[in-house]
Amino acid sequence: MAMMRYAEALNAALREEMQADPSVFLFGEDIGRYGGVFKVTKGLMEEFGQTRVRDTPISEQALAAMAVTAAMTGTRPVLEIMYADFVPLTLDALVNQASIYNYIWNGQVKMPFVLRTQGGGGAGAGAQHSKALDSMLAHIPGIKVVAPSTPADAKGMLKAAIRDDQPVVFLEHKLLYNTRGEVPEGDVTVPLGKAATVRAGSDISVFATSKMVIEALKAADLLAADGVSAEIIDLRSLRPLDVSAIIASISKTHHAVAVNEGWRFCGYAAELSATIMDHAFDELDAPVARVTLPDMPIPYSEPLETAMLPSAEKIRAAALKTLK
Amino acid sequence: MKNTPSVEQQLEIYHRMLLVRHLEESLGALHKEGRTRGPIHRCDGQEAVGVAATAVLEAGDKVATTHRGHAVYIGKGMAMRPVVAEILGRATGACGGRAGHMLIADAEKGVIGGNAIVGAGIPAAAGMALSMQILGTGNVAMCVFGDGAAQTGICHEAMNMAGLWKLPVVFVLEHNQFGLTVPSDVQSPVENLSIRAAGYAMPAEIVDGNDAVAVYRAVSAMVERARRGEGPGMVECKTYRIEGFSTSDMGGYQKPEDIANWKARDPLQISRTALLGEVGEAQLARIEAAAKAEVAEAFDTALSDPMPEFSIDEACNPYSEAH
Numbered sequence: 001m002a003m004m005r006y007a008e009a010l011n012a013a014l015r016e017e018m019q020a021d022p023s024v025f026l027f028g029e030d031i032g033r034y035g036g037v038f039k040v041t042k043g044l045m046e047e048f049g050q051t052r053v054r055d056t057p058i059s060e061q062a063l064a065a066m067a068v069t070a071a072m073t074g075t076r077p078v079l080e081i082m083y084a085d086f087v088p089l090t091l092d093a094l095v096n097q098a099s100i101y102n103y104i105w106n107g108q109v110k111m112p113f114v115l116r117t118q119g120g121g122g123a124g125a126g127a128q129h130s131k132a133l134d135s136m137l138a139h140i141p142g143i144k145v146v147a148p149s150t151p152a153d154a155k156g157m158l159k160a161a162i163r164d165d166q167p168v169v170f171l172e173h174k175l176l177y178n179t180r181g182e183v184p185e186g187d188v189t190v191p192l193g194k195a196a197t198v199r200a201g202s203d204i205s206v207f208a209t210s211k212m213v214i215e216a217l218k219a220a221d222l223l224a225a226d227g228v229s230a231e232i233i234d235l236r237s238l239r240p241l242d243v244s245a246i247i248a249s250i251s252k253t254h255h256a257v258a259v260n261e262g263w264r265f266c267g268y269a270a271e272l273s274a275t276i277m278d279h280a281f282d283e284l285d286a287p288v289a290r291v292t293l294p295d296m297p298i299p300y301s302e303p304l305e306t307a308m309l310p311s312a313e314k315i316r317a318a319a320l321k322t323l324k
Numbered sequence: 325m326k327n328t329p330s331v332e333q334q335l336e337i338y339h340r341m342l343l344v345r346h347l348e349e350s351l352g353a354l355h356k357e358g359r360t361r362g363p364i365h366r367c368d369g370q371e372a373v374g375v376a377a378t379a380v381l382e383a384g385d386k387v388a389t390t391h392r393g394h395a396v397y398i399g400k401g402m403a404m405r406p407v408v409a410e411i412l413g414r415a416t417g418a419c420g421g422r423a424g425h426m427l428i429a430d431a432e433k434g435v436i437g438g439n440a441i442v443g444a445g446i447p448a449a450a451g452m453a454l455s456m457q458i459l460g461t462g463n464v465a466m467c468v469f470g471d472g473a474a475q476t477g478i479c480h481e482a483m484n485m486a487g488l489w490k491l492p493v494v495f496v497l498e499h500n501q502f503g504l505t506v507p508s509d510v511q512s513p514v515e516n517l518s519i520r521a522a523g524y525a526m527p528a529e530i531v532d533g534n535d536a537v538a539v540y541r542a543v544s545a546m547v548e549r550a551r552r553g554e555g556p557g558m559v560e561c562k563t564y565r566i567e568g569f570s571t572s573d574m575g576g577y578q579k580p581e582d583i584a585n586w587k588a589r590d591p592l593q594i595s596r597t598a599l600l601g602e603v604g605e606a607q608l609a610r611i612e613a614a615a616k617a618e619v620a621e622a623f624d625t626a627l628s629d630p631m632p633e634f635s636i637d638e639a640c641n642p643y644s645e646a647h
Contacts, residue, residue, distance in 0.1 A: 025458050051458060057488065062481030065444060066451030072436060073386060073455040092478075096441050097448070101429075103640040106420040108431040142642055166642035193643070240643040 002185055007177040009151035010040045010116075013158035014078065016187065018048050021076065024162055027054040027063065028080030028116075037082055038118065038177050064090030064115065068098045068167070071113035076162055084119025084133045084171065098167040099142030110165040114158070118172035120211055120261050121309050125174070127297040130305070132261035134209070135268040137169050138238040145238040146192050147171035149213035151181040153236055156190030164192060171238075173211040193237045195245035201231035204255040204319050207246065207272055209235045212259045218312035223319055230319060238268060246272070247280045254285040257318050261310055264292040289318040327544040329379065329537060331602045335611065337379050337536050338595045341371040342615035343404060344395045345592060348567070350623050351411065355571045359627075361413055364425055365392040369534070369566035372591035373498045374468055375399035376539035377559070380547050386434040386452045387466040388445035390498070391426040393438040396468050401433045404618055409626040421632040442503070443476030445469050446495070450482040453493035453556075464550045465493045466543075472503025474517045483556070487524030490555035494546045495526075497558060498533065500565040505577045518560035526556045533561030534591040537598060563591075 004012070018024045026041060026048075032055035035042030045053040056063055060081055067077040081087055094115075101109055121130040138145045144166055148154045154172070161168040198213060199220050208216045213234045220230040231249050235242065250256055258272035269290040276288050291310045299305055329337065348366040355364060367374065374395025378387055381400065389396035397407050402418065410417030411425040418428050429437025436452065439445045449467030456463045473479060474497060486493050497517060501508050509515070521528035527546070531538040539561055546557030564586035568575050599608060638644045 023459065054489075057481070057484055059481035059485060061478045062447040062450065062485060065447035065478065066454055066482070066485070069388070069436065069448045069451030070455040070458075072431075073452045074461075075455040075458055077455075092441055092444060093447075097439075097444060100427075101437075102642060103637065104419060104422045104427055105429045105431070105437065106422055107637075107640050108419075108429060109436070144642060 533563030
């Protein structure tokens with residue numbers, strides 16, 4: 001094990017996969033000479049050259065579309081879209097291109113590309129640089145969507161995503177890049193689509209991804225002081241979703257809080273709630289609680305933004321209300 | 325003249341244009357009988373562009389095309405039967421009836437593929453060219469796109485990167501004068517859209533899109549450059565959409581005299597006239613009869629082919645545990 005920051009773990013995954021497979025290449029805005037605005041691609045252009053690590057113009061629409069067909073024709077592109085807020089610019093490539101060809105072309109093509117991006121609030125970046133648009137992405141059939149919360153998962157899941165023959169949207173979080181954790185040495189992958197129980201509990205299950213897992217763990221400490229034993233499940237992958245892990249936890253606690261940093265209406269927390277009712281309605285002793293962003297833009301000023309974002313305290317309050 | 329196709333090549337181009345014309349006319353007839361499904365976008369009168377441009381390509385080269393791509397499918401070497409069967413929604417179609425006529429692909433033949441989002445073929449070809457450049461395959465990607473697609477934002481983004489990175493891609497602009505019902509001069513302030521190529525540091529040539537030999541020559545020069553690593557090029561082929569936008573088009577917005585003038589310059593007639601002196605009437609008549617028979621047989625077979633049955637296809641389910 002080595003202690004690493006989340007950004008360093010991603011960098012190690014990219015370096016190892018590029019060393020192992022010459023068909024892996026990286027492109028995106030500011031990722032080359034500068035090493036990425038969050039430094040995830042630091043040093044990679046120096047090591048692998050400008051053919052395989054490309055600084056690009058500000059052209060998200062075409063970049064994503066090019067990743068789709070490059071992937072169909074023998075390479076494994078990893079595209080960095082600097083902010084999740086810019087992902088809507090790439091939606092044709094995801095919704096009308098990548099999501100259809102596997103099925104519509106009757107299995108003739110593979111699409112091994114990864115779209116890396118980062119979202120989420122809390123950094124004072126304003127309404128166009130703070131959103132978590134994971135619900136919108138997970139809505140698209142044919143795309144895998146993952147959002148690791150720890151450096152170990154960041155590395156292992158990025159390696160798995162690059163090796164996956166299907167399109168993967170890999171969601172990072174601007175406030176996770178500097179978090180530190182133990183990362184296994186060597187070529188260790190983490191499968192996409194498997195949840196992890198990051199804290200066992202018996203009274204209520206909290207389901208989250210990405211930075212919301214950190215908030216959920218803090219909430220579990222607060223709830224312990226309240227005399228409530230919370231089980232925290234890091235879903236890690238939004239789609240495919242590890243339904244059996246959800247059922248197993250609900251069957252133990254009979255109460256659930258679905259946490260998502262995105263909007264509430266038609267959001268991922270609503271999908272979790274519906275999934276729980278589809279598969280484990282009889283296990284529930286209370287309605288599923290949702291903790292999400294309110295359905296409005298994210299404001300700039302610190303007290304305004306902080307008031308909006310899902311937090312440990314909000315998760316605690318939702319859990320206590322559900323248990324009452 | 326440099327890059328002129330041999331007589332043999334011209335005969336094959338003529339043959340494939342005939343196939344496409346019979347395909348389009350047969351589809352038109354079936355549509356009138358109510359035996360087709362959904363809109364069908366015919367390319368009658370534009371065959372020289374898709375067929376002659378793709379005739380330049382090698383087996384390992386790849387092409388992305390439009391929702392009006394029948395000439396490209398046949399030009400790049402797809403057999404008639406799987407194309408017809410796909411258009412008729414049969415299990416034997418090139419994509420098992422899942423794609424329909426706008427989205428046909430045949431990865432083995434390098435047709436990747438039809439695209440019904442106008443403009444999307446342009447980055448699609450650029451992406452394939454990027455892959456070819458990184459892998460050093462020596463292949464070339466081609467995009468056949470229309471004057472409507474030339475007005476999209478993604479066209480600018482993709483061509484800028486193609487020029488910037490000297491990608492091995494050739495942009496073949498099939499300028500048929502219309503984006504659905506709106507004429508090109510109501511969509512763009514410039515008549516010759518290829519003047520924009522200068523902004524991407526690519527050479528461009530304007531040709532008579534109804535003259536297969538002219539299309540071949542110009543495209544061939546651009547493909548050679550691209551294959552040498554000198555970057556992308558554009559060929560603007562001036563043609564005209566004789567039939568409506570699709571089988572659902574009610575018409576009324578195209579000038580009858582324009583249609584008559586362009587019909588008088590039918591690409592099949594232009595090719596036939598050029599070939600007559602070379603090979604004589606008898607050989608052309610043989611090719612014409614063979615093409616007609618080939619298409620008729622493809623329709624006969626496809627019309628009696630089975631329809632697909634719906635099932636959840638785990639092999640094409642990205643979330644399947646099988647992957």
